[in-house]
Amino acid sequence: MIPSPVTADVQHLFSKIVQHDESISPMHLDLPNETHDTISLAYGDADPALFPVDALIAAVDSMLTGNLDISLNYAPAYAGLVALVQARMARQNVPLARNEVLLANGSSQILSLLPQILCNPGDVIIVEGPSFLGAVETFFNCGLTIETVPVRDDGLDLDILESTLARLATQGIRAKFIYTIPTFQNPTGSLMPLANRQRLVALAAQYGVIIIEDDAYGDLHFENPIPLKLIAIDPTWVLYVGTFSKILAPGVRMAWACGPAEIIKRLNRFKTEGSNGPFMTRLVAQVSADGWLDQHIAILNAHYAQKCQAMLDTIAQTFPSDVRYNRPLGGFFVYVYLPNDLPVSRLLPAAIANGVSFLPGTTCYADGQGTHEIRLAFSFQSQEKVVEGIRRLGATMHQLRQA
Numbered sequence: 001m002i003p004s005p006v007t008a009d010v011q012h013l014f015s016k017i018v019q020h021d022e023s024i025s026p027m028h029l030d031l032p033n034e035t036h037d038t039i040s041l042a043y044g045d046a047d048p049a050l051f052p053v054d055a056l057i058a059a060v061d062s063m064l065t066g067n068l069d070i071s072l073n074y075a076p077a078y079a080g081l082v083a084l085v086q087a088r089m090a091r092q093n094v095p096l097a098r099n100e101v102l103l104a105n106g107s108s109q110i111l112s113l114l115p116q117i118l119c120n121p122g123d124v125i126i127v128e129g130p131s132f133l134g135a136v137e138t139f140f141n142c143g144l145t146i147e148t149v150p151v152r153d154d155g156l157d158l159d160i161l162e163s164t165l166a167r168l169a170t171q172g173i174r175a176k177f178i179y180t181i182p183t184f185q186n187p188t189g190s191l192m193p194l195a196n197r198q199r200l201v202a203l204a205a206q207y208g209v210i211i212i213e214d215d216a217y218g219d220l221h222f223e224n225p226i227p228l229k230l231i232a233i234d235p236t237w238v239l240y241v242g243t244f245s246k247i248l249a250p251g252v253r254m255a256w257a258c259g260p261a262e263i264i265k266r267l268n269r270f271k272t273e274g275s276n277g278p279f280m281t282r283l284v285a286q287v288s289a290d291g292w293l294d295q296h297i298a299i300l301n302a303h304y305a306q307k308c309q310a311m312l313d314t315i316a317q318t319f320p321s322d323v324r325y326n327r328p329l330g331g332f333f334v335y336v337y338l339p340n341d342l343p344v345s346r347l348l349p350a351a352i353a354n355g356v357s358f359l360p361g362t363t364c365y366a367d368g369q370g371t372h373e374i375r376l377a378f379s380f381q382s383q384e385k386v387v388e389g390i391r392r393l394g395a396t397m398h399q400l401r402q403a
């Protein structure tokens, strides 16, 4: 064991932000112990059965027999991957110059860099409630003041957003950014319609606030076309974040940010780990080329749509009728609103005892809301386990009511 320079109070050694981080955040997750036969519906991991193993092996094979030096030595990120991102975004009405795109090691890296270049501790930001746990926790840990605006079935509540922006303006405060997931939101699965998207970008322009559009699930739609991306409607105030995690594999850690060159330039300056690696960037570009990625996404969508439907059907058959839930048209999650007598604090321990777990809604808010909300991921478990997990959860709800 390394001897510590101090044995007692070490707080003073750390930055103010890290000291802040020491206080347990409201998003802190302390799931009771799971046994090996617990079915976890908590996390939005990708389905391992869908990992494109053969395609990845073929791509690695050809890279290692061909471009050894440029794949394995120090070198910049492979420009071909930026070109691929540009082509994919252009197809969705987002033409981008080279200096408007940044590659990163997962969108989580981008989300943690953004406060560094845009904010000082204490600055106000606007975040959907509920929202993506990882982002909320990152922003909280940066010491930002989080204004929570509710998410409805059609996305961010724009009336409340507008009154929040107006209230802040009367206090002389301009929020530093609005963080939103307009397409198959994590955790609610909601999809913002076009008219709301247009109003959202107009509000951002009116109040001079940057929108961070997190589009992690933008390609994962079970039905036909989805509304234009915010950045396609008006790129002036939008910084877009996309990822290969959900459409290829989270383990490749590859994502991109695109938007105003001034923001991209500064993100680049703070992203100091030295490119995204010639190996990984080339691998992702190589495996995605020639339409392969689109075919793969179609397979994913068919598969996830089936598991989502299986989850919804089983919920309809097994949950008490006063439990409300969304019916997502894409993404990874079903979000559930529990009746008053079934708070998460009662349901979670009983569910774990019955062999199923889920993500408590409280982890998706910065301010302790979500005590009667839960997120159920249909992405990771097999369809059989999704169905069995929901049956166990439904049975738990009925048991608690009879207790």
Ligand SMILES: Cc1ncc(COP(=O)(O)O)c(C=O)c1O
Pocket (backbone or CB within 6 Å): 044, 105, 106, 107, 108, 109, 132, 134, 181, 186, 214, 216, 242, 243, 244, 245, 250, 254, 255
């Ligand atoms: C909305 C959202 N954004 C970002 C991420 C993180 O993705 P990445 O693997 O690119 O860091 C997730 C992962 O669950 C997510 O749900």
